[in-house]
Amino acid sequence: MSNLIDAFVLGIVEGLTEFLPISSTGHLILAGDLLGANDERWNVFNIVIQTGAMLAVVWEYRARFFKIDLQLYRNLIVAFFPAAVLGLAFSKYIKSYLFHAVPVALAFIIGGIVILPVESRKSRDVRVESTAAMTWLDALKVGIAQCFALIPGTSRSGATIIGGMLFGLSRKAATEFSFFLAVPTLVAAGLYDLWKHRDMLSAADAPIFGVGMVVSFVSAFVVIRWLIRYVATHDFKPFAWYRIGFGLVVLVTAYLGWVDWKD
Numbered sequence: 229m230s231n232l233i234d235a236f237v238l239g240i241v242e243g244l245t246e247f248l249p250i251s252s253t254g255h256l257i258l259a260g261d262l263l264g265a266n267d268e269r270w271n272v273f274n275i276v277i278q279t280g281a282m283l284a285v286v287w288e289y290r291a292r293f294f295k296i297d298l299q300l301y302r303n304l305i306v307a308f309f310p311a312a313v314l315g316l317a318f319s320k321y322i323k324s325y326l327f328h329a330v331p332v333a334l335a336f337i338i339g340g341i342v343i344l345p346v347e348s349r350k351s352r353d354v355r356v357e358s359t360a361a362m363t364w365l366d367a368l369k370v371g372i373a374q375c376f377a378l379i380p381g382t383s384r385s386g387a388t389i390i391g392g393m394l395f396g397l398s399r400k401a402a403t404e405f406s407f408f409l410a411v412p413t414l415v416a417a418g419l420y421d422l423w424k425h426r427d428m429l430s431a432a433d434a435p436i437f438g439v440g441m442v443v444s445f446v447s448a449f450v451v452i453r454w455l456i457r458y459v460a461t462h463d464f465k466p467f468a469w470y471r472i473g474f475g476l477v478v479l480v481t482a483y484l485g486w487v488d489w490k491d
Contacts, residue, residue, distance in 0.1 A: 343390055
């Protein structure tokens with residue numbers, strides 16, 4: 229029962245944070261530390277339940293995904309490729325050295341500092357108003373930006389949305405393409421980790437994974453609906469300040485020993 233409760237909590241964390249520029253992986257690492265759900269099996273769980281959040285995107289944009297849109301499919305393949313290559317090459321080292329509280333907290337703070345000047349610019353040249361107007365080169369640039377999200381705490385959504393805006397996409401276009409790009413990225417990451425760690429999992433883990441995926445789907449669906457309305461009239465500065473404040477709290481509690489973060 230305690231494992232199911234942990235799975236429920238982590239599913240909510242994943243769904244609420246996956247598509248916001250605040251890093252779902254960073255929050256899952258920190259939440260897992262607090263819950264004691266931080267061994268290798270739970271690390272696999274955290275990656276696999278991202279599939280639930282991905283399915284929320286597919287459902288919300290099912291009319292777009294299930295029609296023959298060769299331009300969208302091409303752009304997703306192009307954007308997916310850079311992070312896939314670097315992820316395969318360096319995932320072992322990233323997990324060994326960066327999947328810990330202090331590096332995550334530093335990435336939170338740095339990411340927030342990057343968002344602030346981007347959103348503070350008085351004027352910005354917007355070349356692409358919608359995802360339908362994106363070229364393969366626009367997609368490649370967003371894909372390169374997504375590579376920074378291999379660092380836990382950076383935020384895949386934050387890297388792709390802010391990167392897209394820097395490269396001339398409107399806030400809405402960057403946000404929607406970030407949603408779309410989550411589908412191949414999260415599916416590939418989930419399947420790769422399941423296959424890589426298949427020997428440590430058993431049928432007894434199915435209820436835990438099932439709860440996490442269902443809860444992440446529901447909470448992510450709510451966030452997607454809300455975020456599209458939010459970006460129409462707001463910027464991402466509040467998320468930047470949240471990142472900075474949250475990262476500082478983790479660093480202070482770690483330094484003072486108030487929270488026993490995993491070594």
